[in-house]
Amino acid sequence: MNNSRHMSYWSGIRKRLQRNKTAMAGAIILLVFTLGSLLAPVIAPHPVEQMNFDQRLAAPSSTHLLGTDDFGRDIFSRLLHGGRISLLMGLITVVLSTTIGVTLGIIAGYYRRLDLFIMQGMDILMSLPALLLAIAVIAVLGPGLANAMIAVVIAVIPSYVRVVRSAVLSIREKEYIEAVRALGIRDWQILLKHILPNIMSPIIVLSTIQFGVSILAAAALSFLGLGAQPPMPEWGAMVFVGKSFLSQAWWMSIFPGMAIMLVVLGFNLLGDGLRDALDPKTR
Amino acid sequence: MKKSWWKTGPLSVLLATAVIAGCSSQTANQTTQPKTDEAGKTSNTLVVSSLIDPDTLDLHKTTWLGNENGLLYEPLLSRDTSGKIIPGLAEKYEISPDGKTWTFTIRKNIRFHTGNPVTAAAVKESFDRMLEISPVKGIVGPIEKVEATDEQTLKVHFSKPFSPFINVVISGMVSPVDTKAAKELGDGFGDKPSGTGPIQFEKRERGASLLFKKNPEYNWGPEYVANKGPLHIDNVLFRFLKDDDTRMMEFKKGTIHVLHDVPANSVAELQSLPGVDIQKTMDIGIKYIAFNNKHPLFSDVRLRKAVALSVDRDPLVQVALNGFGKPIYGPLAPTIFGYSEAIENKAKQMYTRNVAESKQLLADAGWTDTNNDGIVDKDGKPLSVEILVSQQPAFTRAAQILQSQLREAGIDLKITVQEMTTIKDRISKKSYDMALMYYGWYDADILFLIFEKSNAESRMHYTRPELDDLLNKGREASSEEERIRIYEQAQEILLNDSPWVPLWVNEVVTATRGIKGFGLNSYTQYFILNDVTLDK
Numbered sequence: 001m002n003n004s005r006h007m008s009y010w011s012g013i014r015k016r017l018q019r020n021k022t023a024m025a026g027a028i029i030l031l032v033f034t035l036g037s038l039l040a041p042v043i044a045p046h047p048v049e050q051m052n053f054d055q056r057l058a059a060p061s062s063t064h065l066l067g068t069d070d071f072g073r074d075i076f077s078r079l080l081h082g083g084r085i086s087l088l089m090g091l092i093t094v095v096l097s098t099t100i101g102v103t104l105g106i107i108a109g110y111y112r113r114l115d116l117f118i119m120q121g122m123d124i125l126m127s128l129p130a131l132l133l134a135i136a137v138i139a140v141l142g143p144g145l146a147n148a149m150i151a152v153v154i155a156v157i158p159s160y161v162r163v164v165r166s167a168v169l170s171i172r173e174k175e176y177i178e179a180v181r182a183l184g185i186r187d188w189q190i191l192l193k194h195i196l197p198n199i200m201s202p203i204i205v206l207s208t209i210q211f212g213v214s215i216l217a218a219a220a221l222s223f224l225g226l227g228a229q230p231p232m233p234e235w236g237a238m239v240f241v242g243k244s245f246l247s248q249a250w251w252m253s254i255f256p257g258m259a260i261m262l263v264v265l266g267f268n269l270l271g272d273g274l275r276d277a278l279d280p281k282t283r
Numbered sequence: 284m285k286k287s288w289w290k291t292g293p294l295s296v297l298l299a300t301a302v303i304a305g306c307s308s309q310t311a312n313q314t315t316q317p318k319t320d321e322a323g324k325t326s327n328t329l330v331v332s333s334l335i336d337p338d339t340l341d342l343h344k345t346t347w348l349g350n351e352n353g354l355l356y357e358p359l360l361s362r363d364t365s366g367k368i369i370p371g372l373a374e375k376y377e378i379s380p381d382g383k384t385w386t387f388t389i390r391k392n393i394r395f396h397t398g399n400p401v402t403a404a405a406v407k408e409s410f411d412r413m414l415e416i417s418p419v420k421g422i423v424g425p426i427e428k429v430e431a432t433d434e435q436t437l438k439v440h441f442s443k444p445f446s447p448f449i450n451v452v453i454s455g456m457v458s459p460v461d462t463k464a465a466k467e468l469g470d471g472f473g474d475k476p477s478g479t480g481p482i483q484f485e486k487r488e489r490g491a492s493l494l495f496k497k498n499p500e501y502n503w504g505p506e507y508v509a510n511k512g513p514l515h516i517d518n519v520l521f522r523f524l525k526d527d528d529t530r531m532m533e534f535k536k537g538t539i540h541v542l543h544d545v546p547a548n549s550v551a552e553l554q555s556l557p558g559v560d561i562q563k564t565m566d567i568g569i570k571y572i573a574f575n576n577k578h579p580l581f582s583d584v585r586l587r588k589a590v591a592l593s594v595d596r597d598p599l600v601q602v603a604l605n606g607f608g609k610p611i612y613g614p615l616a617p618t619i620f621g622y623s624e625a626i627e628n629k630a631k632q633m634y635t636r637n638v639a640e641s642k643q644l645l646a647d648a649g650w651t652d653t654n655n656d657g658i659v660d661k662d663g664k665p666l667s668v669e670i671l672v673s674q675q676p677a678f679t680r681a682a683q684i685l686q687s688q689l690r691e692a693g694i695d696l697k698i699t700v701q702e703m704t705t706i707k708d709r710i711s712k713k714s715y716d717m718a719l720m721y722y723g724w725y726d727a728d729i730l731f732l733i734f735e736k737s738n739a740e741s742r743m744h745y746t747r748p749e750l751d752d753l754l755n756k757g758r759e760a761s762s763e764e765e766r767i768r769i770y771e772q773a774q775e776i777l778l779n780d781s782p783w784v785p786l787w788v789n790e791v792v793t794a795t796r797g798i799k800g801f802g803l804n805s806y807t808q809y810f811i812l813n814d815v816t817l818d819k
Contacts (some may be wrong), residue, residue, distance in 0.1 A: 051687050053598050070548075071602060071683065143700060225674060229700045231683045244527060244548060244676065 016277040023273020029266035033259075037083030046074035048081045048233060057249040067251035069241065075251060078233035079259055085234045086215050086263065089149055093214040094207050097153045101160020102203060106191055108161060109168025119165070122158040130155040131220060138226045145218075145234070148227035152217045156210055163206055167199040201278035205271055212267030219260050235260045327817045328518040329798065331541040331810075332530050336490050336523040341473035342460050343417045350543070350810045351493055351521050355396075356458035356478035359387050359406075360449065362806035363507045366618075368449070371505070372401065372459060372479060373437075382444030382761040387437040394500055395461035396476075396483040403431035408462040410439070422732075423451055424758065444759040446766055447728035450620055453807065454725045481812060482519050493521040508802075508813035515800075515816045537797065540817070541810075545792040547605035547677065553794045563790045564805035567618045568723030569611050570678075572670070572685075572784040575715050576745035580668065584780060585648040590717075591634050591784045592641035593692035594685065600787050603681040607790040614730060614774050616788040618805055621727025621757075621770040630778050630785075641692040652693055659693035667695040671710075671718040673703045678719050681786070711741040725806075727770040730754055734782070745782035 052072035060067040066075040108118040134151035141147040219236025221227035228234030235256040242252030337352040359373040373387040393401040410429040424445035461477035482495035497514040504511035524530045527546045534542045574581040596610035612630035615622040650659040658665045672682045686696040731754040736746045753773040800814030
């Protein structure tokens, strides 16, 4: 396989992705949120922790674009800063669960003797609802953002293992793998150089969608009071706090809720687009 | 595309209505159940929404009394709505000159819910059972023995004079229990309790509701109510709804007459509803910041004072409690015996927020902001402390405000939210910096229960022999004036040493609707149900 062929494979995917309008909409949403979060200290109109008791529960206005919360803190500024937490948390959980999940999945798919043990472990995890599992993990570790991330990672790993294992299973029987094995190449080289590149597309699609799932799960945990703790401007926690003011200040929970929804929607749209673009049948 | 006929056809409508009908008949059953249980057609039930389902209705096995398990029993003495001591089941009481013997004269012709007579002997039995099995028997003080000298006379002998006993009696923790019934029922007494209160036990659904019916024999109501006889209402149903939104919704719908512990941010909304009556009572305790006085940082009084001086209580009350509370600077709440206005004023003078003074104290202790990050530091380490907070919304909100206030003085406060049991465990192990805590008790003797050296071990780890002496004297002094004087001295020590930071006294808000004659006694913290009638 020469280099230019390789390039055209990826550029073809990019072109197909760009033609997909919904995927681009997802990408644009994510770009806006990522920029907003990265530039939060610059564009936030008010200091994020500053309390202003005269401005409690102020409705959206020109000074406070999205209103203020029960401490008079500017919700728009908190949303921008909260985006950093949510996106970073999504990134960390996805990187961690991808690394662990892909490793376990490859091992299970390639070394058939270990398959049973790993997959039974995963089946046990999958037999529990993901959120319930996360709550159980937090019950052991105690509430907090870091523990919420660990809980989410544990809860999403099985889905990676399943996908990766089945992809490896189909590829390891291919003739070219048999050929490299016949050449006496070491197992880890086969795994890294010949199998991993060929299962990249399901991993990319899954990671994109899991990004949204992780953010949603972490927000759900924070909403239950198990994840991020006050005064952290985590979106789920903001919805939680706003819940008890819903009749007086709807903006306290609606806007962070919308932010969660948009980001998760963005990841799902992009993920769907990537799947279509990476699927050889739609070429 | 082929449509599934059953999704759009008439059958779906039928299905849907069946489901809805099923639901509604079920809910209807649930709400009417208690009413149909009671024999009369004229049955009228007062419905109360309450937060905590009591652990047990056996007075001698519980650690905590609310209206649910407290109104079943009646104390020997009580306080009226202005705080004056009034007779309860005892017509009068007398303390011997040496302060060691209390003599109560029990009223005649009173019966327990089972019909067993209330005699001095029965009350003695009740005391004996309390002293034997109660998990909180420590509060009754150094009782030597209890004896019934005749049908009506009960004598309680102490090894040392114990003045707080009057408030132990008033608290209801030693109210007469029908020990005859308790002996017959054994462990089952908690499910079929018998006392002398205006309501008697009828039915319980654990975690959901408690149904009481009126005590038809009752004719010994306190002086301050118009109706001394049996209640006008036939039943009282306590419903335990934990979720604030659900409670509010039910109250607005009219299925609840009394909403106890209204969430602070909903009071304004309720006030605007027609026919809703709002009543407030001051709590008999305070919320405070507990320091670990053995902590390397907080063993230094300057640091404790620096924290105390950087706290502004008004925003705590206005924002965290939506105004339903009162800032408190001294150790005791105004509803507690031993509260002194002079002390409170002095405390206010000493500890009204003063960031400059707070910073000065920190500087004296060697903490200054050398790297201009807004946080003071010493030997290159920033002053960062952790506060343990339970998950109650008012507490977590107060903690955030404290965080921003302490930051202005240069102290970095980290908030850790944990279960109350975990917090108490960490406190007794001394593995904490600060914690947001509360206490509630009827007498200044609470200071003994918190600060005396044997008790301080499991709390703030602050010990001071002079304070112990005073607190012991306060237990023994016989006259009220003398006790107040002693507790003033004790409170003064606490002001100077600042082993804690008193923050606020809660106001418990109760909303009622569709009833008349409902009252609250802030000195006993109980509902007054004697004059309640339902509107029809």
